[in-house]
Amino acid sequence: MTDKNINTIDLVNKNLKKRYRAEKRFQAYGILSICFGLMCLVFLFTDIISKGTRGFFYHYLPIEIHLDAEVLGITDTNDVHQILGADYTTLVKKRVYEIFEAKKRKEKKNARTLIAIDATGYRIQDLLKTNAASLLGTTITIDALVDDKVDFYLKRLGEKGEPGKEYFNEAQLLLIGKLLERQEGGFNKSLNKTFFTSGDSAQSEEAGILSAFMGSLYLLLVTFCLSFPIGIATAVYLEEYAPKNKWTDLIEININNLAAVPSIIFGLLGLAIFLSFFGFPRSTPLVGGFVLTLMTLPTIIISSRAAIKAVPPSIREAAYGIGASKMQVTIHHVIPLAMPGMLTGTIIGLAQALGESAPLLMIGMAAFIPDVPTAITDPSTVLPMQIFQWFRNADAGFSEKASAAILVLILFLVMMNALAVWARSRLERRW
Amino acid sequence: MDKLNIDQHISQQYNAVLDDLKTEFLEMGGIVEQQIIDAVKAITKLDTELAEKVLSVESTVDDREMALDDLCVQIIARRQPTASDLRLVMSISKATRDLERMGDEAKKIAQMAILISENGEILDGFGELKNLGRRVQQVVSDTLTAFARYDVNTALQIAEEDKAIDEEYDIAMRVLITYMMENPRNISRAMNITWALRALERIGDHAENIAEHIIYLVKGLDVRHKTISEMEEEVRPEK
Amino acid sequence: MENNTITDINDIKETVGIPLVDNAKMSMRDVDVFYGEKQAIFGVSLDIGVNEVIAMIGPSGCGKSTFLRCLNRMNDTIEICKVTGQLHLEGQNIYDSKLDVVPLRARVGMVFQKPNPFPKSIYDNVAYGPRIHGLAARRADMDEIVETSLRKAGLWEEVKDRLHQPGTGLSGGQQQRLCIARTIAVSPEVILMDEPCSALDPIATAKIEELIDELSENFTIAIVTHSMQQAARVSHRTAYFHLGKLVEVNETEKVFTNPDHSLTEAYITGRFG
Numbered sequence: 004m005t006d007k008n009i010n011t012i013d014l015v016n017k018n019l020k021k022r023y024r025a026e027k028r029f030q031a032y033g034i035l036s037i038c039f040g041l042m043c044l045v046f047l048f049t050d051i052i053s054k055g056t057r058g059f060f061y062h063y064l065p066i067e068i069h070l071d072a073e074v075l076g077i078t079d080t081n082d083v084h085q086i087l088g089a090d091y092t093t094l095v096k097k098r099v100y101e102i103f104e105a106k107k108r109k110e111k112k113n114a115r116t117l118i119a120i121d122a123t124g125y126r127i128q129d130l131l132k133t134n135a136a137s138l139l140g141t142t143i144t145i146d147a148l149v150d151d152k153v154d155f156y157l158k159r160l161g162e163k164g165e166p167g168k169e170y171f172n173e174a175q176l177l178l179i180g181k182l183l184e185r186q187e188g189g190f191n192k193s194l195n196k197t198f199f200t201s202g203d204s205a206q207s208e209e210a211g212i213l214s215a216f217m218g219s220l221y222l223l224l225v226t227f228c229l230s231f232p233i234g235i236a237t238a239v240y241l242e243e244y245a246p247k248n249k250w251t252d253l254i255e256i257n258i259n260n261l262a263a264v265p266s267i268i269f270g271l272l273g274l275a276i277f278l279s280f281f282g283f284p285r286s287t288p289l290v291g292g293f294v295l296t297l298m299t300l301p302t303i304i305i306s307s308r309a310a311i312k313a314v315p316p317s318i319r320e321a322a323y324g325i326g327a328s329k330m331q332v333t334i335h336h337v338i339p340l341a342m343p344g345m346l347t348g349t350i351i352g353l354a355q356a357l358g359e360s361a362p363l364l365m366i367g368m369a370a371f372i373p374d375v376p377t378a379i380t381d382p383s384t385v386l387p388m389q390i391f392q393w394f395r396n397a398d399a400g401f402s403e404k405a406s407a408a409i410l411v412l413i414l415f416l417v418m419m420n421a422l423a424v425w426a427r428s429r430l431e432r433r434w
Numbered sequence: 435m436d437k438l439n440i441d442q443h444i445s446q447q448y449n450a451v452l453d454d455l456k457t458e459f460l461e462m463g464g465i466v467e468q469q470i471i472d473a474v475k476a477i478t479k480l481d482t483e484l485a486e487k488v489l490s491v492e493s494t495v496d497d498r499e500m501a502l503d504d505l506c507v508q509i510i511a512r513r514q515p516t517a518s519d520l521r522l523v524m525s526i527s528k529a530t531r532d533l534e535r536m537g538d539e540a541k542k543i544a545q546m547a548i549l550i551s552e553n554g555e556i557l558d559g560f561g562e563l564k565n566l567g568r569r570v571q572q573v574v575s576d577t578l579t580a581f582a583r584y585d586v587n588t589a590l591q592i593a594e595e596d597k598a599i600d601e602e603y604d605i606a607m608r609v610l611i612t613y614m615m616e617n618p619r620n621i622s623r624a625m626n627i628t629w630a631l632r633a634l635e636r637i638g639d640h641a642e643n644i645a646e647h648i649i650y651l652v653k654g655l656d657v658r659h660k661t662i663s664e665m666e667e668e669v670r671p672e673k
Numbered sequence: 674m675e676n677n678t679i680t681d682i683n684d685i686k687e688t689v690g691i692p693l694v695d696n697a698k699m700s701m702r703d704v705d706v707f708y709g710e711k712q713a714i715f716g717v718s719l720d721i722g723v724n725e726v727i728a729m730i731g732p733s734g735c736g737k738s739t740f741l742r743c744l745n746r747m748n749d750t751i752e753i754c755k756v757t758g759q760l761h762l763e764g765q766n767i768y769d770s771k772l773d774v775v776p777l778r779a780r781v782g783m784v785f786q787k788p789n790p791f792p793k794s795i796y797d798n799v800a801y802g803p804r805i806h807g808l809a810a811r812r813a814d815m816d817e818i819v820e821t822s823l824r825k826a827g828l829w830e831e832v833k834d835r836l837h838q839p840g841t842g843l844s845g846g847q848q849q850r851l852c853i854a855r856t857i858a859v860s861p862e863v864i865l866m867d868e869p870c871s872a873l874d875p876i877a878t879a880k881i882e883e884l885i886d887e888l889s890e891n892f893t894i895a896i897v898t899h900s901m902q903q904a905a906r907v908s909h910r911t912a913y914f915h916l917g918k919l920v921e922v923n924e925t926e927k928v929f930t931n932p933d934h935s936l937t938e939a940y941i942t943g944r945f946g
Contacts, residue, residue, distance in 0.1 A: 247752070317789035321852065323750060324785065325802040325859055326778035335801075336791065442944045514902055516929045516941045654931025 051409050058407025061195035061208065062154045063146035064118065064182065068098045070127070072139045080135040087132075091124030095147070103178055113174045119148040119208045122197075148197075149190065151207045151400030153179065157190060167399070198407065202373040203389065207400025210393070212408050214375045218288055218368070218383030219357060219415065225292025225379055226299060226356050231349050233296070234303030235338070238345070241304070242311040243333050262301035269298045270365030278366060286367040286382035294362045299352030306348025310341035343427045350423035354416055360387040386412045440522065448513055452522060455505050456582075459526045459533075462498040463578040465491065466537045470574055470637060473540040474567035477547035477630055478560060485551075488544035495537040502530045521654060525647035529581070532640040532647075536574065539633040539640070546630040553623055562606035563630060569599055570634045570641075577641045577648075584652045586669055589645040594662055596642035603635040685915060689933045690923035692912070694722040698863060698893040699744060699781075704758035706739055706748070706917075713739050716758075717919040719912060721863070726885060726894045728908030728925065730901055732940065735914040737897045741865050744895065745781035746774050762863070779806055782861035786868040788848035790840035790855070795832050798840040798851055799823060802859035818858055826854035827884050846877025853884065857892070864888065866896040870903060882907050901941050905929045913937040 072078070074097070075089040096115060100106075103114035126145060131138060149157070156167035156179070171179070182189050202214030237258075245251045273294035277283045283290045314337050322332040338345075363369065369388050376383035384392075386408060393405035440456070441449045469491050476485035506527040509515060515523050573595050580588035607628060614624045649657050649669060657665045693700075697720035706714035714736045721727050729737040739748065746767060748754040760767045767777055779802070790798050799819045802808075809815035819836070823829040828850045832843070840851050849869060856864055866885070870878040885894060885907045898904050904911050904925065911928040913921045913936070921934040932938045939945055 315789070317785060317787055318791060319750075320747070320783075320785055321789040321791065321855075322801075323747060324745070324778060324783035325805075325856060326775045326782075327801075327805050328775055331805055335805075340792065439939075439944065442939070444943055444945065448943065516901065516905070517932055517938045519942045520930060 051406055051413075054403060054406035055410035056407070057158055058403040058405075058410075059195055059198065060158075060192050061197070062149045062157045062190045062192050064149055064190055065144055066098055066102060066147045067142055067144050068094070068127070069142045070094075070131070070139050075139075077131075077135070077139060080139060083132075086128065086135055089128070089131075091127050092120055095120050095123050095127070099147075110174070113172065113178065117150055117153050117175060117178060119150050119206065122206060122209045123147040125209070146191070146193075148208050151398065154208070155399045155403075157192070198404065202375050203371060203384070203392075204373055207396070207398045207404060210401065210404055212386070212389065212404075212411055214372050215384050215386045215389035215408070216411065216415075217376050218291075218372070219385045221288035221376060221379045221383065222291045222295065222385055223353055223357060225288055226295045227349070227353060229292060229296040230299045230303055230352060234300050234349065234352075235307055235345055237300070238304050238307035238311060239333060239338065242308050243329070243337065258301050258304050262305060265361075266298055266359055267361040267365065269294050270362030272297065273362060274365045284380055284382070286370050286372070286384075287380050288376065288383055289379045290366050291363050291368050291385070292379070294366060295356040295359060298359065298362060299349075299356050302352040302355065303345070303348050306351065307341065307345040310344025310348070311337055313344060314340045339430070342430050346423055346426055346430070350419060354419060357385075357412070357416060357419070358387055360385070360391060363388060386415070440519070451505075451509060451513070452519065455502070455509065455523065455526055458498070458502055458505065459530060460578060460582055462495065462502060462530065462533055463581070465495055465498065466533045466540070467571075467574050467578060469495065469537055469540040470543075471571055473543040473547065474564075474571060474634075477543055477550065478564050478567060480547060480551040482548050482551050485544040485547040488540055492537060492541050495534060499530050499534040503527065506530075517654075518651075521651045525651040529644045529647045532643045536637045536640045539636045542633040543630045546626045546633075549626050550623065560627070562602075562609055563627060563634075566599065566602055566606060566631060566634045569595070569602065570637050573599065573638055573641045577644045580648055581644065584648065586649055586652050589648040589652075590662075590666060590669060592645035593642050593665060596638045596645075597662065599635060599638040603631055603638075606631050685918045685920055685936070688718065688919045688922060690921045690927075691910075692719045692919065692922040694720045694725075696723045697721065698723045698725070698763065700759075700761050701743075702759040704740070704743060704756065704760060706736070706743060707753075707755045707757075708751070709753040713917050714743075715917045717914075719919060719922060721893055721895055722910075724889055724891070724893055725910065726889045726896065726908045728904035728911045729895065729897045729914060730899075730904050730911060730940070731914035731920075732945070733899075734916075736917040737912075737914040738867055740914065740919075741867055741895060741897050742783075744863070744865055745778050745783055747778075747783060749774060775806075779859045780861055781863040781865060782856035782859060784849070784852050784856050784864065784866045784869050787872050788845055788852055790843070790848050790851050792839065792841055794837045795823075795840045795843070795851060796836040799854050799858045802855060806859055808859065822854040822858040823851075825857055825888070826850045827880065827887075828854055844877070846873050846880055849873060849877070849881060850884065853881075853888075857888070861892065863893045863895065866894065868897055868899055871899060878903070901929075913940060915940070 071094065074094050075091065077085050077089050079085055095118070099114050099118050099120065100111055103110070103117070105111045105114040123145065126148075130143070130145075152167065152170040156165075156170065159166045160183075168176070197209060198211045200213055201209065201211030204210040241251065241255065245254075273290060277290045277293050278285060283293075318336050318340065319332055322336050327335065360369075363385060367382075368384055369392070370382065370384065371392075372382055372384045374381070390405050390408045390412065393401040393408065396402075440452045443449050443452075469488050472484050472491075473488045475481060476488060506523050509523050513519070573592055576588055576595075577592055579585070580592065610624050610628055610631070614621050643658075646657050649655055649665070653669055655668050657668060660668070699721040701720070702718045704714055704717045705712060717736075717740060729741060731737045742748045743756050743760060744767075746756075748756060756768060762777070762781065766772070767781075791801060793801070796819055799822050800809075800815050803815060803818050809818055820829060820833075823832060828847060831847060832851075840848065843851060849872075853864075853869075870881050873881065882903065885896065888894060889909075896904075896908065905928075908925045910922060911925045912919060913928070913932075913934070915936050921928065921932060921937045923933060927933075928937060929941060932941065
């Protein structure tokens with residue numbers, strides 16, 4: 004008997020090493036996969052952040068400019084139409100020629116293409132809009148926006164191969180060089196406020212993210228307000244009240260299937276029902292919200308049902324045992340206990356909705372929308388659509404802006420998740 | 435319900451412990467029975483050697499009694515017996531005490547045997563002693579058998595038999611009293627014999643007690659301090 | 674001579690012992706319970722006397738918990754469960770279709786196997802029942818109900834300084850006493866206990882048993898237990914269930930010294946089950 008025991012131990016020991024090795028290998032596979040995933044993530048993030056942060060900044064050239072009422076053609080400072088319709092382009096052009104000492108036609112052209120004349124003109128217009136009477140006739144210093152090609156070149160100065168140099172001729176490079184050498188009054192790089200405060204534009208230096216951001220915000224608001232209550236009501240009914248029969252089975256199967264339907268189908272549905280049949284306004288967050296509600300509902304319902312199922316039956320029994328009615332059990336115990344899980348599902352659904360573009364394409368939210376929406380019935384676009392459109396644009400300044408917009412989108416998502424985590428922890432602390 | 439099924443517990447160990455308890459009890463019963471047989475034989479045949487043997491066995495019986503008590507306490511503490519198991523443990527615990535007393539009475543008889551034999555004279559009254567001794571031996575033997583078989587009917591018969599023994603004892607006493615009145619010189623010897631008779635009668639009482647424990651064990655009925663007819667009525671209500 | 678390893682339910686003819694009493698708080702007659710096609714309880718007739726502690730014992734799956742749950746219609750939550758027969762609480766049919774289960778459960782409270790306090794404060798746990806039934810008009814009344822209930826449950830001294838801490842932070846035994854306090858806060862007439870000590874250590878169990886004894890002065894208690902010793906310790910009468918039938922009901926002393934039915938005997942002495 005003892006001999007046999009010793010033999011068994013030996014056999015076990017012999018296999019033990021092999022077993023340990025297998026175990027280590029198994030762990031190594033896992034670590035390897037995690038490393039691979041992390042590397043991809045790091046690569047993606049460094050790329051986006053390095054590109055994106057550039058998009059947040061812009062180069063400006065401070066210029067002194069005399070606001071000549073005659074050149075602008077403004078006679079009455081109280082007349083808004085005059086101020087809006089004034090000829091800022093000529094004013095800025097003239098000043099730019101002076102700065103670059105351009106006299107000949109060719110020189111003028113060289114100088115003109117270095118500065119974003121129109122965008123600078125809009126800045127002056129913005130100033131006059133609020134304060135025309137006191138500013139007209141004075142000389143002010145204004146940060147003129149450089150042309151997006153110049154910005155591109157300046158941002159990459161010192162990089163290998165001098166990217167962007169090919170955009171300019173000899174004379175222009177000379178002019179840029181001169182400005183670069185200046186100690187004062189040369190180019191300065193600062194936060195691109197336009198990017199955060201204005202809507203889309205055909206000119207990359209004037210293009211901003213605000214309209215897309217607000218569009219996304221309104222869209223999410225509509226989606227949340229619709230999908231959260233509907234989703235939870237559905238989940239509660241199906242879990243707590245619905246009799247188990249063929250019909251509820253059918254509904255359950257359909258909800259599960261809906262979660263797997265390609266999102267563009269929801270767009271088609273939205274187009275057919277909300278736009279064609281009900282005649283809601285096109286391109287609006289309202290319709291977008293309806294469509295995305297349809298899309299996120301299955302996710303919310305499924306996760307909410309799981310959360311409700313996870314509520315321990317002992318709690319329900321306890322409540323029933325002291326005579327609580329079904330509604331009281333549901334409202335006092337089941338929903339509060341399931342709320343963290345429901346919120347998680349909702350946040351996942353909303354995050355999905357935030358990143359969605361295909362269904363919105365179908366209801367016209369891909370249109371070019373320069374104006375910032377102020378209500379859910381204003382036409383607007385959303386962040387992913389904006390990113391897509393900017394990337395599609397060949398202009399160098401736009402791809403930078405697209406990367407910056409991606410950062411904004413990611414930040415948006417992180418904030419949403421943080422909100423969810425905060426809400427969860429608060430809800431859980433109550434118990 | 436006459437079958438107790440002591441050996442059908444899920445716990446085999448429990449079966450074994452209860453079985454041990456019963457076996458030990460019956461073994462002790464065997465020793466006491468032998469003691470009584472020897473004591474009766476010693477006093478009727480005036481065999482002092484046998485009487486000494488009876489006296490020497492006494493300590494064994496005492497040890498057995500303590501061992502059995504200990505076993506009962508252990509079973510109660512560790513197994514918390516219920517129903518028939520509880521009744522088995524309780525009856526054995528009580529019956530052990532009766533057995534030990536029987537042993538004590540046998541010892542008294544043996545002591546009387548030695549005293550009488552020292553006087554070296556056979557007296558009248560030995561006939562009664564023999565007669566009673568035989569009956570008591572039979573009752574003790576029947577009691578142990580009834581316990582081994584959980585036999586209620588025999589237990590009832592034992593209770594009846596004990597009444598008969600009591601009557602026989604009364605008769606023997608009357609005979610001895612007459613004898614003493616006839617011949618006052620023999621009073622002290624006759625007294626020794628009455629002591630032995632008395633001891634035999636006590637053994638019969640203890641046997642009846644054990645019979646009552648058997649009825650309690652099997653039927654769960656407490657029939658102490660009841661007449662025979664009351665006992666029969668309770669044990670066999672339908673008859 | 675019976676065979677002690679009966680497993681055929683047809684061999685159990687009728688309940689032996691004393692299933693019916695004179696001053697019945699609840700009386701059940703010919704109760705059958707079905708789970709779908711399967712019958713779980715077969716024609717059980719039993720009375721529960723006023724201020725009596727009745728213990729229900731039996732092997733697993735014998736229907737004792739099912740029967741207990743019929744007494745305050747907790748089985749209603751199981752859709753396929755069907756109960757027939759007469760179940761009366763002080764002469765009122767509790768399975769009357771017109772009867773609302775909410776007041777019924779306020780009169781017949783229940784304590785469960787696992788301590789299941791709500792994930793709320795100790796105070797709110799006890800106050801929940803009175804609150805939903807509207808038993809206290811003012812805050813002071815509620816405070817009084819909470820204190821009395823916790824006192825009756827023997828928990829007041831232990832928790833009076835932390836009434837607003839979560840009930841789930843208490844030990845297992847304290848949690849179970851909290852559940853008992855929660856149940857008695859609505860002043861029920863009958864308390865059903867479904868293996869209330871199976872998750873507790875012996876000391877906590879002893880405290881609950883002591884509590885059951887005290888509560889029996891004011892409440893009628895029906896307790897299902899797996900521990901025969903517990904049944905022996907706390908109950909006045911003991912009912913033995915076997916395969917959905919009520920085999921024997923007797924005074925607890927009688928059941929544990931000399932049961933009438935051989936099945937009861939076999940179960941309590943540990944010969945099967």
